[in-house]
Amino acid sequence: MSPSSDRDKLGSIPENPTAEEEINKEEHPHLQKGLGFEISLCGHLLRPGMGQTSADEVFQQNLVPEEDFKLSGPSIIKNANLIVRIGCNYFSWSKVSHVVLGKAVFGPDFCVEPIDAIPVERQETPNSRDDSLGLSPSRRWRLWPIPFRISRSLQRSNSDSSEDIFLDTETVLSPMDEQAPANNKDQSPRKQFVRTLIPTSEQVASLNLKEGQNIVTFSFCTRVFGKQQVDAHIYVWKWNAKIVISDVDGTITRSDVLGQVMPLVGRDWSQSGVARLFSAIKENGYQLIFLSARAIVQAYLTKNFLFNLKQDGKVMPNGPVVISPDGLFPSLYREVIRRAPHEFKIACLEDIKALFPSDYNPFYAGFGNRDTDELTYKKMGISKGKIFIINPKGEVAINSSVDVKSYTSLHTLVNDMFPPTTLVEQLLQT
Structure with a gap:
C-alpha cells in the first residue's frame, strides 16, 4: 500500500454517516479532514460541571x-493544557493519546x-431541580426536606397570629433523594442531594393560608403499605412578629440524653415550670x-413529647418544631463528637430571619442550656x-451570671421580661 493510499484511508469519511455525524460536520467542518479528533490548549480553563455550552466555547477559543x-x-x-475532544467528550492528552x-x-x-473524560456536564443540584419545578432557588439549609410527590393538599385549622411562612414536618420519609448507583466504572461518583420543596410566593398565596397554624x-x-398520609404544619405570622427560641x-428536658430516653419509658424528665412560663x-x-x-x-417523637407535656394544668404552646434535616449518625457526630450543634442552628435561624424585612430582627429572646x-443567640x-x-x-x-432563678421564678417576672406586645406597640406609637 502506498503512502498516499494510507493518507486517504486515515482521512476518509464513512459512506453512510449518521445524523449525529452530519451535525458534527456542519458545526465543525475541519473534522472531515481527520479521524474525528479536535485539539485545544484549554486544559486550565475546563472545570467539572461548568456546562457543555461553556466548555464548547472555551474549547473553540483555544482551538x-x-x-x-x-x-x-x-x-x-x-x-499540559492539551485537550482532545471526541464528539462531546473532553480528555486530557495523557488519557487519550493511545x-x-x-x-x-x-x-x-x-x-x-x-x-x-472531564465531566463538564452540569451536575443536577437542588437549585436546578427547583427551577425545573418552578420553585424559588434554595439556600444552603432547608426547612422542608420532602421527598415525595404531593397528591393532595391542605386541610386547615387556624389558631392565632400573618404573612411569614414556616413549615414544620411531622414525619419525613427517605430524606435523601437516592441516585441510581453508576454501573459504569468509568463514571465518577456523584453526590446525593437532599430533595427540598420551597414554594414560591404565588404558590403560598394559592393555599389560602390563615393566620396562625x-x-x-x-x-x-x-x-408495601399502599396509600399513606403525612401531616405537617405551616405557620403564618405577621411581619413584625416577636419570636422566642427554645432549645429542647x-x-x-432536664438533660440532653435522659431527656430523650426517659419519656419513652413513661417518666417525666422535663424542667419544672417550663410549660407555665412558655x-x-x-x-x-x-x-x-x-x-x-x-x-x-426523631421529629415525631420530639413533637409528641413537647405537645403532650402538661404541668400544673398548663401545656406547651404550639409553634414550629425545627429539626436538623440530617440523619441520626451525622447529627450525633456533629453534636456529640464535634460539639458543634450551633452550626445547624445558626444556618437555620438565618434562613428564618431572611423571611422578614431586612431591617427588622424578629428574634426577641432565646432559651438554651x-x-x-x-x-x-448572640449571632442572631x-x-x-x-x-x-x-x-x-x-x-x-x-x-x-447565675442569679439562682428558675422557670418558676421567671414566671413571676414574665410581664417585665416579656411585656405584652400590644402594650409595646402602643408605647411605640406614642
Whole structure:
C-alpha cells in the first residue's frame, strides 16, 4: 500500500454517516479532514460541571489550527493544557493519546474506549431541580426536606397570629433523594442531594393560608403499605412578629440524653415550670420556635413529647418544631463528637430571619442550656439580657451570671421580661 493510499484511508469519511455525524460536520467542518479528533490548549480553563455550552466555547477559543500544529507540534503535545475532544467528550492528552495513536496506526476501525473524560456536564443540584419545578432557588439549609410527590393538599385549622411562612414536618420519609448507583466504572461518583420543596410566593398565596397554624396533609403511595398520609404544619405570622427560641434537650428536658430516653419509658424528665412560663410568654403575644439539633428521624417523637407535656394544668404552646434535616449518625457526630450543634442552628435561624424585612430582627429572646446556644443567640442579634441559659439543677443564668432563678421564678417576672406586645406597640406609637 502506498503512502498516499494510507493518507486517504486515515482521512476518509464513512459512506453512510449518521445524523449525529452530519451535525458534527456542519458545526465543525475541519473534522472531515481527520479521524474525528479536535485539539485545544484549554486544559486550565475546563472545570467539572461548568456546562457543555461553556466548555464548547472555551474549547473553540483555544482551538489549535492546522498551521500552528505543523510549526509547533512537538511543543504542543508536551503542553499540559492539551485537550482532545471526541464528539462531546473532553480528555486530557495523557488519557487519550493511545486511542489517537491506535487509530492512526491501525485505521479508524480500531476501537479502544477512552477513559476519564472531564465531566463538564452540569451536575443536577437542588437549585436546578427547583427551577425545573418552578420553585424559588434554595439556600444552603432547608426547612422542608420532602421527598415525595404531593397528591393532595391542605386541610386547615387556624389558631392565632400573618404573612411569614414556616413549615414544620411531622414525619419525613427517605430524606435523601437516592441516585441510581453508576454501573459504569468509568463514571465518577456523584453526590446525593437532599430533595427540598420551597414554594414560591404565588404558590403560598394559592393555599389560602390563615393566620396562625395551618395543617397540610401529604398523600402518597408505597408498594408495601399502599396509600399513606403525612401531616405537617405551616405557620403564618405577621411581619413584625416577636419570636422566642427554645432549645429542647437540656432546656425543656432536664438533660440532653435522659431527656430523650426517659419519656419513652413513661417518666417525666422535663424542667419544672417550663410549660407555665412558655404559656405565659405565648399569651403575651410572642411566637415560639422549638429548635433542636436532633436528627430528622426523631421529629415525631420530639413533637409528641413537647405537645403532650402538661404541668400544673398548663401545656406547651404550639409553634414550629425545627429539626436538623440530617440523619441520626451525622447529627450525633456533629453534636456529640464535634460539639458543634450551633452550626445547624445558626444556618437555620438565618434562613428564618431572611423571611422578614431586612431591617427588622424578629428574634426577641432565646432559651438554651449550652455555651453554643448562647453563641447562636448572640449571632442572631438577641441582647444578652434576653438570653436564658439553664443548668441541670434548674438554675437559670441571665447575661452569663447565675442569679439562682428558675422557670418558676421567671414566671413571676414574665410581664417585665416579656411585656405584652400590644402594650409595646402602643408605647411605640406614642
